[in-house]
Amino acid sequence: MSAATSSIRTEQSRSRTPSVSFGSELLQSRIGAHLREQRCPSCNSIVYTRRHSRCGVCEKELPKSFLFSRAEAEKVHALLKTERQRHKAWLLRTETCGQ
Numbered sequence: 001m002s003a004a005t006s007s008i009r010t011e012q013s014r015s016r017t018p019s020v021s022f023g024s025e026l027l028q029s030r031i032g033a034h035l036r037e038q039r040c041p042s043c044n045s046i047v048y049t050r051r052h053s054r055c056g057v058c059e060k061e062l063p064k065s066f067l068f069s070r071a072e073a074e075k076v077h078a079l080l081k082t083e084r085q086r087h088k089a090w091l092l093r094t095e096t097c098g099q
Contacts, residue, residue, distance in 0.1 A: 038066050051076065 038047045043058040050068045054061055068076060 038050075039045065040047055040055040040058060040060065040062065042060040043055060045055065045057040047062065047066055048056065050066060051073070052062075053067060067073075
């Protein structure tokens with residue numbers, strides 16, 4: 001089993017894709033929004049996304065201040081669209097390399 005782990009690590013180290021940190025600073029810089037932990041006023045659970053208008057736990061309506069502004073929402077939508085296109089291109093590349 002350690003041999004398999006070793007070979008996987010070797011393959012990852014040879015990868016041409018640079019490692020990227022997905023910390024809050026990167027996301028914040030890409031969408032231009034200040035990120036902070038917010039909790040639902042009704043059930044005190046963590047609000048994991050600012051894209052939805054309801055709490056994921058208790059289903060209560062969240063305050064408007066919790067949601068992305070229109071400009072932030074458009075940036076998030078554009079970012080997701082770009083990342084989907086990049087992923088699709090990557091899948092096509094890996095399929096052609098594997099044949």
